[in-house]
Amino acid sequence: MFESLTAIQLARLQFGITAMYHFIFVPLTLGLSFLLAIMESVYVMTRKPIWKQMTQFWGLLFGINFAMGVATGITLEFQFGTNWAYYSHYVGDVFGSLLAIEGLMAFFLEATLIGLFFFGWKKLSQQAHLCVTWGLAIATNFSALWILIANAWMQNPVGTSFNIDTLRMELTNFYEIFFNPVAQSKFVHTVSAGYVTGAVFVMAISAWYLLQKRHVEFAKRSMTVAVSFGLASALSVIVLGDESGYTANQNQKMKIAAMEAMWNTQKAPADLLLFAIPNEEKRENTLEIKVPYLLGLIATRSFSIEIPGITELEESAVLRIKNGQKAYLALQDLRKDRKNSVAMQQFNKYKNDLGYGLLLKKYTQNLQHVDEATIKKAAHDTVPNVTSLFVFFRIMVLCGFVLLAYFLIGFWYSIKRRFAEKPWYLRSSLLALPLPWIAVMSGWFVAEHGRQPWAIEGVLPTFMAASNHDKSSLVISFSVFVLFYSVLLIFDVVLLKKYIKAGPDIFSMKEGA
Amino acid sequence: MPSLEMLQLIWWILLGVLLTGFALTDGFDLGVASLLTTLAKTDEERRLMINTIAPVWESNQVWLILGAGAIFAAWPLVYAVAFSTMYLAMLLLLVCLIVRPIGLKFRSKMPNQKWRNGWDWALCVTSIIPSLLFGVAVGNAILGLPFTFDDQLVLLTKNVFFELLNPFALVAGLVSLTMLIAHGAAYLRLKVDHPIVERAHGTQKFFSFLGLIGFVAAGLLLNNTCSGFTLESVSPFQNILAKVVGVQLIEESAELTQRFFNSSTKISALVAFFGFILSMVSGKRKAVVGFLGTSLSIIGVIATAGLAAFPFILPSTIAPNHSLTVWDASSSRLTLFIMLIAVGFFLPFILGYVTWTYRVFRKKLTLKDLSDPQMY
Numbered sequence: 001m002f003e004s005l006t007a008i009q010l011a012r013l014q015f016g017i018t019a020m021y022h023f024i025f026v027p028l029t030l031g032l033s034f035l036l037a038i039m040e041s042v043y044v045m046t047r048k049p050i051w052k053q054m055t056q057f058w059g060l061l062f063g064i065n066f067a068m069g070v071a072t073g074i075t076l077e078f079q080f081g082t083n084w085a086y087y088s089h090y091v092g093d094v095f096g097s098l099l100a101i102e103g104l105m106a107f108f109l110e111a112t113l114i115g116l117f118f119f120g121w122k123k124l125s126q127q128a129h130l131c132v133t134w135g136l137a138i139a140t141n142f143s144a145l146w147i148l149i150a151n152a153w154m155q156n157p158v159g160t161s162f163n164i165d166t167l168r169m170e171l172t173n174f175y176e177i178f179f180n181p182v183a184q185s186k187f188v189h190t191v192s193a194g195y196v197t198g199a200v201f202v203m204a205i206s207a208w209y210l211l212q213k214r215h216v217e218f219a220k221r222s223m224t225v226a227v228s229f230g231l232a233s234a235l236s237v238i239v240l241g242d243e244s245g246y247t248a249n250q251n252q253k254m255k256i257a258a259m260e261a262m263w264n265t266q267k268a269p270a271d272l273l274l275f276a277i278p279n280e281e282k283r284e285n286t287l288e289i290k291v292p293y294l295l296g297l298i299a300t301r302s303f304s305i306e307i308p309g310i311t312e313l314e315e316s317a318v319l320r321i322k323n324g325q326k327a328y329l330a331l332q333d334l335r336k337d338r339k340n341s342v343a344m345q346q347f348n349k350y351k352n353d354l355g356y357g358l359l360l361k362k363y364t365q366n367l368q369h370v371d372e373a374t375i376k377k378a379a380h381d382t383v384p385n386v387t388s389l390f391v392f393f394r395i396m397v398l399c400g401f402v403l404l405a406y407f408l409i410g411f412w413y414s415i416k417r418r419f420a421e422k423p424w425y426l427r428s429s430l431l432a433l434p435l436p437w438i439a440v441m442s443g444w445f446v447a448e449h450g451r452q453p454w455a456i457e458g459v460l461p462t463f464m465a466a467s468n469h470d471k472s473s474l475v476i477s478f479s480v481f482v483l484f485y486s487v488l489l490i491f492d493v494v495l496l497k498k499y500i501k502a503g504p505d506i507f508s509m510k511e512g513a
Numbered sequence: 514m515p516s517l518e519m520l521q522l523i524w525w526i527l528l529g530v531l532l533t534g535f536a537l538t539d540g541f542d543l544g545v546a547s548l549l550t551t552l553a554k555t556d557e558e559r560r561l562m563i564n565t566i567a568p569v570w571e572s573n574q575v576w577l578i579l580g581a582g583a584i585f586a587a588w589p590l591v592y593a594v595a596f597s598t599m600y601l602a603m604l605l606l607l608v609c610l611i612v613r614p615i616g617l618k619f620r621s622k623m624p625n626q627k628w629r630n631g632w633d634w635a636l637c638v639t640s641i642i643p644s645l646l647f648g649v650a651v652g653n654a655i656l657g658l659p660f661t662f663d664d665q666l667v668l669l670t671k672n673v674f675f676e677l678l679n680p681f682a683l684v685a686g687l688v689s690l691t692m693l694i695a696h697g698a699a700y701l702r703l704k705v706d707h708p709i710v711e712r713a714h715g716t717q718k719f720f721s722f723l724g725l726i727g728f729v730a731a732g733l734l735l736n737n738t739c740s741g742f743t744l745e746s747v748s749p750f751q752n753i754l755a756k757v758v759g760v761q762l763i764e765e766s767a768e769l770t771q772r773f774f775n776s777s778t779k780i781s782a783l784v785a786f787f788g789f790i791l792s793m794v795s796g797k798r799k800a801v802v803g804f805l806g807t808s809l810s811i812i813g814v815i816a817t818a819g820l821a822a823f824p825f826i827l828p829s830t831i832a833p834n835h836s837l838t839v840w841d842a843s844s845s846r847l848t849l850f851i852m853l854i855a856v857g858f859f860l861p862f863i864l865g866y867v868t869w870t871y872r873v874f875r876k877k878l879t880l881k882d883l884s885d886p887q888m889y
Contacts, residue, residue, distance in 0.1 A: 056887075067618035070571065071611040077581055078607050081596025085668045088596075092589025093844040097852050100582035104859040108575045112863075112870050115568035118887050123873050163845065165750035167666045168589070170845040335664065338750075464667075467597045473672055477604050484608060488615060495622055506886060 002475050008466045010474040011083040014481060016448070018075045020441055021485055025069035027440050030144060030191050031198015031233075032062040033137035036117075037130075038225055044130045054222055055133070056121075057504035058202065063118060064495055068488065070111070075481070083474070087455055087465035093170045094160050094177065095150055102146030110139035144194070145187050152183035154456050155447070156251045162351055164334050169459060181247045186447075189240035192233045193443065196403060197436035199230025200429075203410070205500055207429035210420050218504050220419055227414045231407040238400055245298055252457060254382060255450035257310045260295055261285050261390040264309040269296020275394075278387045283311065310383055317379040323350040324357025328367050355459040362463055384452045392442040399439035406432050517751075518840065520849040524587040525826075525839045527856060529819050531583050535576035536647075536693070536811045542570045544697015546613065546640035547690075549633050552698075552712050559633055560621055560883050565704040567889045568874045570617060572867060577610075586852055590753065590842045591826050593668055598658045599650060600672035606646050609639035621889040641690065648689030651818050652682030652731075656739055657828035661835050662754060681734045688727040688814060695720035695792055696807040702800035706877040710800070717803055718793050724810060725789035732782070735821070736763055742828045743768060748841040756841065758833040778820045785813025 002010065036055055043051030077099065080088050088096070113136040120129055153159075159176030160169045171177070203226045206219035248256055256262075261278040262270065263285070272294035276285035299307055308316075327350035333343035359378040360367055406428065413419050419426070451457055455465040499506075515523070545566050553559040566573075585592045596603050612635055620632035656679070660670040698717035702710045741763040748756040788809030795803035822828075828836040843849060882888065 064618065064622075067614045070574070071614045074578060074610050075607060077578060077585075078596060078603060080585065081581075081592045082600055082603050083597075085593035085597040085670075086666075088585065088589050088593040089666060089668070092585055092592060093848045096582065096585030096587075096589055096592065097844065097848050098586075100579065100586035100852060101855050103575060103579040103582045104855055104863070107578065108572065108859075108863050109866065111575045112569075112572035112866055114571050116870055116873065119568035120873060121887060122885070165752045166845070171848045171851070174847075174851050467593075468667065468669060469597070469600065469672060473600050476601070480604060480608065484611070488611070491615070491619060495619060498623070508886075 007471045011466045014478045022072040025065050027194035027197035028065050029069050030194025033140045037134045037137045040133045044126050053507050056507040084465050085467035090168045098150035106139050106142035148187045149183040152180045152186050156182040157456050157459050185243040185247050189244050192236040195233035199226040200436050202226035204429045204433040207426035211426050224414050227410040231411045234404040234407050254313050258384050258386045258389045259393045262309045265312045268306045269293040269303050270307045314379050317382045320353045320356040321378050323353035326350045327354040328357040381453045389450050393446045396439045396442040399435045514850050517846045521839050521843045531580040533815050535580050538573035540693045541697045541700035542566045543640045543644045544693045546636045547694050550637045563889050594660050598670045601674040609643045612639040644690040644693045645686040648686035649682045652685030655822050657830040659831045661832035684731045691720045691724040699804040699807040706879045721789050721792035751841045753841045758836050760833050781813050781816035
């Protein structure tokens, strides 16, 4: 079944699948941790034991999910070393340090506090335990912050430069990396999506209890908390999603053009396509339904700035590839003679396009003589797969707006205190359960697949980033992960189902119990 | 900003500190779980054992994640070479590291005896394998791995698995396995109030004894049968390909013998010896002394391994000049410096809250505690 795939494609598929799998658990952890902190705060303020029961029951489900998240996160860290050796060498100086700081600052705290959260109920005072829960929520979010700073650097590699002796990217300005505009919008967009996920999870399970008329008080209160939290988060996801689009347009124009299936530059402001069937061969769309001017307004926030189309961007890549080729050749001269000032000058002039020169290495190892046709092919490689980006982006946005409507209606019922009388809303809550995951997975697909052919945008092509393993090693590891992860997922679902069925009464409401 | 060499040296030591932190804390988690099926006779006893580590294992495991992160950040080439070359061993390690957290968390969540028994064996096996693999990996890091670079620093390696299981590395693996099992037994003695501690006491003495024999055997094997590397010229500007490394049998080279048995290595080896012996002679009621003994043995063994290899971190057996050393395999000066600030700021903080956590859970566990629904 793996015949048609190359070793690099297998490595990419492996990373994609294991990252997506990890991200089944992460958003839920992000969202539930804050919901737990809110519920426990109410408990400490009102001393009503039902709020403690809520914290403990949702905490139990949180814990099962957290263990899966931690376990599957290690896979991703290891994979940089095992499958992406050249990546680790080329950007470890920057990317590795961000992961290390994440561990130091956030993950350690998170993992320590989770033990205190579960086992500290009787050992800590109420206030101390509440601090632990809030600390857990905050640390979880800090953890996401550093990971997203690292990811944002892959999308927009600021604050670094190439070192001709060590042959890698090195840190020059940490401040720029931390305050990378892509990181800021991406962070809030991603954690808000996590909050939405947590809220929908709580809503769906509570709705199920209400439909069965079990644990009614527990379920109503849980829904009230989740619906307001979910509404605020859904708004934030959409606003910051728009911000992400705006910042992406500053440095990843190809990604925007591909997401919008914009084959050619339009007169400003560009139209927004609601629906179309893109044709990659002919570079045109059929069955277009569009809103005039809207894309231009969202992506540039102006009436006059043009958004370049795919064909024009591909043409401008040709020049960058030629410059990159010059930088690469100058670098080879510098490797032979470090004091060669002509080569140094040439290198410094073109070094920002070095990554584009590396694109040629897919076709030839000798960059001295490259014909126009090869350069054309390399330029063509800078175009990601348009149809999938176009479709998944729309799926994500659609899920986002459906969830916003869902929370708006829910919020109205919650004010009127009428959840229990609206079986259609409760049933739709069950249907809404998969939506946040569909949105999150689609979103990550657009973000990461839309960056192709780059591992680091404009710096390191994906095909160069991999280790030089033969295919058999990757087939082994890939098969191990698929089998092993499927079994784990079954266990996880079995356990969650068991506890959801058992309901919150496994935690007694008596004080001190 | 300190000089590059200074920062490299600090980060070499810090790497040792993080790995020692991992071995001291997650080490007893591994040890306790390794003993799960042999030391405990009933389900209650097994739950007792698991619950000694339940509140802290998540925190302990971060030492490993942080250790790996520190290698990635401070020694990116080491990360790339070690993980790519020992590919299948890393995969095996990873599978174990994924099964363990889930096993701990899921095991007691179903009353079904088959489910629990299955997880117990899984926990046991997935704790023994990593404990062994850590030693095997360190042993191979001392001997060197088969890798080389092309002129663009693209790593060329074949991934090896059975080659890793050479006599020296296997003995090193046994040392790490036995010392971690002894450490786990020592931890149990500190944490439970139940007759099981008597069994743990015997186990601790036995495995510390095995560890001591293994440690001596590893030293003799290394000195009599293995090649060592000498750094003859350092790379300029951290250009890793531009240095010269010599290879000689250790016993034939006066310089190497001196390096492998120089005074600092002697001190660390003495610490290890002292730790093993202290653990073996600790009395029934002296659980703290026993734990101190196993801790010292771990610190001594890790320090000895590091010092014996210095300044090499990962020598190359097929292209010695491409070996990774402390002086050329590190990150840039600025990165090392920024990370040092981060460590200087956060590590004391981490040690603070981790210590506090252990204080919160300082009470010994009894069978009665297991009725709490939060318990595993």
